[in-house]
Amino acid sequence: QPTPTINLPTPDIKILKKKLNGYVGFANLPKQWHRRSVKEGFNFNLLVVGETGLGKSTLINTLFNKDLYSSSSSTVINGNESPKRRDNVEIKSIQTTIEENGVKLHLNIIDTPGFADQINNEDSWIPIVDEINSRFDSYLEFENRIDRTNSNNSYFDERIHALLYFIEPTGHSLKPLDIEFLLKVHKKVNIIPIIAKSDTLIEDEILEFKQRILKDIELNQIEIFKPKIHNQDQDQDHDDKNFIQNLIDNIPFAIVGSTNQIQTIDGRIVRGRQYPWGIIEVDNSDHNDFIKLRDLLIRNFLIELKEKTSKELYENYRTNKLIKLGIIQDDSVFREFDPNLKQQEEKALHEIKLQKLEADMKQIFQQKVSEKEKKLQKSEAELFARHKEVKEKLLKQIKQLEEKKKQLENQRLNPQSNIESQPQKTRKGFLR
Ligand code: GDP
Numbered sequence: 001q002p003t004p005t006i007n008l009p010t011p012d013i014k015i016l017k018k019k020l021n022g023y024v025g026f027a028n029l030p031k032q033w034h035r036r037s038v039k040e041g042f043n044f045n046l047l048v049v050g051e052t053g054l055g056k057s058t059l060i061n062t063l064f065n066k067d068l069y070s071s072s073s074s075t076v077i078n079g080n081e082s083p084k085r086r087d088n089v090e091i092k093s094i095q096t097t098i099e100e101n102g103v104k105l106h107l108n109i110i111d112t113p114g115f116a117d118q119i120n121n122e123d124s125w126i127p128i129v130d131e132i133n134s135r136f137d138s139y140l141e142f143e144n145r146i147d148r149t150n151s152n153n154s155y156f157d158e159r160i161h162a163l164l165y166f167i168e169p170t171g172h173s174l175k176p177l178d179i180e181f182l183l184k185v186h187k188k189v190n191i192i193p194i195i196a197k198s199d200t201l202i203e204d205e206i207l208e209f210k211q212r213i214l215k216d217i218e219l220n221q222i223e224i225f226k227p228k229i230h231n232q233d234q235d236q237d238h239d240d241k242n243f244i245q246n247l248i249d250n251i252p253f254a255i256v257g258s259t260n261q262i263q264t265i266d267g268r269i270v271r272g273r274q275y276p277w278g279i280i281e282v283d284n285s286d287h288n289d290f291i292k293l294r295d296l297l298i299r300n301f302l303i304e305l306k307e308k309t310s311k312e313l314y315e316n317y318r319t320n321k322l323i324k325l326g327i328i329q330d331d332s333v334f335r336e337f338d339p340n341l342k343q344q345e346e347k348a349l350h351e352i353k354l355q356k357l358e359a360d361m362k363q364i365f366q367q368k369v370s371e372k373e374k375k376l377q378k379s380e381a382e383l384f385a386r387h388k389e390v391k392e393k394l395l396k397q398i399k400q401l402e403e404k405k406k407q408l409e410n411q412r413l414n415p416q417s418n419i420e421s422q423p424q425k426t427r428k429g430f431l432r
Contacts, residue, residue: 041104043105044302045108045110046163046297048111048112052117054196055196056111056164058259059257061259062282066096067259068094068109089114089128093110110131125181135159135160136321139157139159140318141353160188162225162305162309167195167196168196169196169197171205171209172209172212182220189313194252194255194289195253195255199256199287206254210250226248227304228244229244243295246292247292247295255290255293256280256288256290257290258271322345
């Protein structure tokens, strides 16, 4: 918890340059997984949701020790880099590969700028749920094209493995939007709730805030990710169980993020945030729960998060989808070896694909029609303007001619006055 080091006065504290190539901790992964995957690397898809300004990009950079939000090594798809408030929720994907002790982590951060930023946030969850579903659908489609029993296929996996949900450090409780959103996604993703910018609250406030959040989670029956303690498992000794229990007891983690390196009065260089009264250290368990988050997300339970996604959340989605399509599922083993069932699935999936294609084509057609209509409206307006212009010109000409006619008639009726009023010319026609 943020028990800030009271280092008054602090004249020597200065921010050194950012250090973004330190140890992240996923080299521990081979212990979590079997050896063969080490060569190919691990992929991990992390969804990040929370209001603009809650420190999402800072925390991701802090967690992975990399300037992911502005680095050229990352691929930004579908998005815009600026953190300003938006009119709608965007889905922005940042991909990078981090290597540590010969272990590669293919990381995909899926950010959702614009969430909770609108005046009316009622539909903020829709694009995010659509994104989660469409990633499940792509996997479903992929899985039906390949041999499900081949574990080499694991590298194609765009499913969301964890959701970091940023809670505003209000000190009160969850907001209605938090509850609504979490309920929309809790059956689809491993939710890891975190209290953002926890250095803005004092320790007692954090403890109370955590209790209120947990109460809201319980009352609303929101499922969040908790690592499992296996009482019968020989691999988990007493210390492991204590370690896991300690993680569970501290959820939702109260986090501070920063990639700035600061020198403390006692000469240590730490990542932290500097205040007139002292320094909040990121990597210090007495100051905040960053280390616990890193232990849960990266160092110890990354594989468990992936397995839960695959074996529970995805299977649940898949079964529901196939049941909706009229294909009754018994269990996954039966499904894999029953050719009739598999054929039915493939047929149903093919139909979904066709329906999607048809819907896409309809949408494109409608778009084209509306573009054409707009073009026609534009050219109609142009034509109308041109017509108006020509008409005005003609009217002007008519007016001029009428005036001339009037003048000529005047001349004809009153030649004398006309001669007087005209400039006098010499015989040769020159003006005098
Ligand atoms: P995002 O819009 O959620 O990605 O937020 P940013 O990461 O861009 O952070 C917004 C502002 O909050 C920046 O000025 C950060 O320096 C600051 N910030 C980020 N993390 C923390 C934190 O843990 N504590 C405090 N006090 N400020 C933070």
